[in-house]
Amino acid sequence: xxxxxxxxxxxxxxxxxxxxxxxxxxxxxxxxxxxxxxxxxxxxxxxxxxxxxxxxxxxxxxxxxxxxxxxxxxxxxxxxxxxxxxxxxxxxxxxxxxxxxxxxxxxxxxxxxxxxxxxxxxxxxxxxxxxxxxxxxxxxxxxxxxxxxxxxxxxxxxxxxxxxxxxxxxxxxxxxxxxxxxxxxxxxxxxxxxxxxxxxxxxxxxxxxxxxxxxxxxxxxxxxxxxxxxxxxxxxxxxxxxxxxxxxxxxxxxxxxxxxxxxxxxxxxxxxxxxxxxxxxxxxxxxxxxxxxxxxxxxxxxxxxxxxxxxxxxxxxxxxxxxxxxxxxxxxxxxxxxxxxxxxxxxxxxxxxxxxxxxxxx
Numbered sequence: 496x497x498x499x500x501x502x503x504x505x506x507x508x509x510x511x512x513x514x515x516x517x518x519x520x521x522x523x524x525x526x527x528x529x530x531x532x533x534x535x536x537x538x539x540x541x542x543x544x545x546x547x548x549x550x551x552x553x554x555x556x557x558x559x560x561x562x563x564x565x566x567x568x569x570x571x572x573x574x575x576x577x578x579x580x581x582x583x584x585x586x587x588x589x590x591x592x593x594x595x596x597x598x599x600x601x602x603x604x605x606x607x608x609x610x611x612x613x614x615x616x617x618x619x620x621x622x623x624x625x626x627x628x629x630x631x632x633x634x635x636x637x638x639x640x641x642x643x644x645x646x647x648x649x650x651x652x653x654x655x656x657x658x659x660x661x662x663x664x665x666x667x668x669x670x671x672x673x674x675x676x677x678x679x680x681x682x683x684x685x686x687x688x689x690x691x692x693x694x695x696x697x698x699x700x701x702x703x704x705x706x707x708x709x710x711x712x713x714x715x716x717x718x719x720x721x722x723x724x725x726x727x728x729x730x731x732x733x734x735x736x737x738x739x740x741x742x743x744x745x746x747x748x749x750x751x752x753x754x755x756x757x758x759x760x761x762x763x764x765x766x767x768x769x770x771x772x773x774x775x776x777x778x779x780x781x782x783x784x785x786x787x788x789x790x791x792x793x794x795x796x797x798x799x800x801x802x803x804x805x806x807x808x809x810x811x812x813x814x815x816x817x818x819x820x821x822x823x824x825x826x827x828x829x830x831x832x833x834x835x836x837x838x839x840x841x842x843x844x845x846x847x848x849x850x851x852x853x854x855x856x857x
Contacts, residue, residue, distance in 0.1 A: 513780070514627035515599055517636040521598040523624070529608045530601075530630065538701035540601070540633055541709040546584045548577045548608045577611050586728040605629035621647055629851065635706045644711040645738040650676075651857055652742050654724040654827055655750030656813040657687065658807075659755030660841040661723045662764075664750070667850035668721050674714050681706045684730030685764075685814070688778055691730065693767040703732045714847040721748070724827050746832035748853055753839055758807045760841045772798040775806075786814055 520526060527560040527685050528535050531554045534633065535545040549557060553576045561569035566678035589596075600623055602608035609625050626632065653661050662679060669675040672802060684690045698706070714720055725734055740857075744762045776795040783791045790813060797806035834856055838849050 503829075505531050508801050515624045516627050517729070520599065523597050525596075525598045527598050527600045527612070528602075528630075529605060529612050534603070534630075537699050538634070538705055539630075541705055543601075546588060546612070547588050548580050548602075549666055550580075550610055553580075570691045574812075577608070581612055581615055584612075584705065585615070585619075589619075589621075592621065594620055595622075597624075597625055599624055601626035601629045601633070603629050604631055637704055640708050640712065641704060641735045642737050644708070645741040647716045647737070648711070648714055648720045648741070649716075650742055650745035650826055651719045651721050652724050652745050652747045653721060653750065654747045654823060655752060656757065656819045657811060658761045659750040659752040660749065660760055660838065661844055661845075663760075663846045664850060664853075665721060665723060665842065667846045668853065671845070671854050673850075673854055674718050674720045676707075676714075678707075678722050678723060678725050678729055678734060681710070682729040682732045684732070686725060686729045688781065689768065689775070697730050697732060704735065707735070707738070724823065726822060726826070743826050746830055746834070747827055748857075749776060749833055751835060751837045752841070754808060754811065756839050757811060758804050761807050761811075762803055769803055770800070772801060782814065823832055 509815060513521070520540065527541050528539045528543045528545045529548045530539075530545070531547050531549055531551045532545060533542075533551040535547070535746060539545070552574075557569050557573040557576070560572055591732070598621065600609045600613045600616070602610075603627050605628050613623045628635075655661055655665060661678070662685070665677050669677075679686050679690075681698075683692055683695050685692070694798055697703075704837045724742070724747065725739075727739060729732055737822050762769075768776060775798045779791055779794050794809060798810065834853070836853065838845065840846075840848075
């Protein structure tokens with residue numbers, strides 16, 4: 496005869512009130528970051544929305560009271576500010592939420608700020624929960640996962656000198672359904688002296704790592720991951736050591752592209768610079784110690800003349816190619832598992848055909 500175990504009601508309540516962890520993120524309808532806008536901007540859980548219970552100025556005010564007066568005075572002032580902010584959020588954000596709405600709330604440590612908002616939401620009747628340990632616990636999880644996850648995947652490192660269309664190829668591979676880790680897109684930088692994106696700052700290091708963790712955590716280890724042959728830094732951001740080590744140990748997709756096609760691509764991709772020769776000249780000046788003042792002066796003269804194809808070709812042959820092939824030999828040495836593809840057409844259709852050939856070959 497089958498036996499059934501009676502579970503006490505008190506046990507069920509205790510189990511349902513267990514704090515949520517990072518492993519539970521997908522179980523919630525929404526993730527709410529209750530920290531200040533400044534904290535949120537530096538880094539946050541991917542997909543989270545910011546509903547601060549204290550803004551940056553209010554947080555500073557309460558913190559100053561805590562240090563200079565007393566925790567009691569700080570809590571009195573903080574409670575009034577938090578109450579007003581939560582009331583505003585209730586009217587503006589939660590007013591149309593159904594009773595079944597289930598949000599996850601976090602702050603810095605999973606303490607007063609997220610606790611206050613979670614308490615009010617629970618009293619209304621929402622199944623709100625706090626993230627155990629708050630952002631600090633999430634950050635520890637990201638750091639640990641960026642050590643654990645990278646070795647789990649088989650990478651295909653897309654190699655090719657500057658202007659070979661590696662970024663375009665990654666986009667085309669993604670459109671074909673391949674798994675793609677576009678580090679330059681995550682870093683908001685093209686990875687060179689002139690790689691800053693117009694009107695767009697790079698994310699913080701923590702935010703970059705969050706985006707990287709989020710991407711890696713969704714990959715299937717049974718399928719290859721295509722990634723560009725990056726160096727240790729992309730602009731101001733550092734690529735995690737574990738990921739770099741896994742990439743260096745992986746086979747390459749080597750692109751062979753004629754100089755003329757590369758010049759054409761770079762002229763298209765860096766069109767925003769063509770209207771600002773002074774910025775180009777200033778950036779090129781940073782290479783004087785490496786390439787010599789005479790060489791850099793010649794490049795700057797080409798920029799003044801707006802002789803863009805000539806300048807791009809000179810930069811490729813005299814600076815980018817020597818640096819790239821030196822780095823490639825050191826970090827992505829040839830292996831029998833490498834595949835080579837010759838490409839002259841870097842138009843959208845040409846790159847799409849190249850991506851399909853690569854997917855079929857891997």
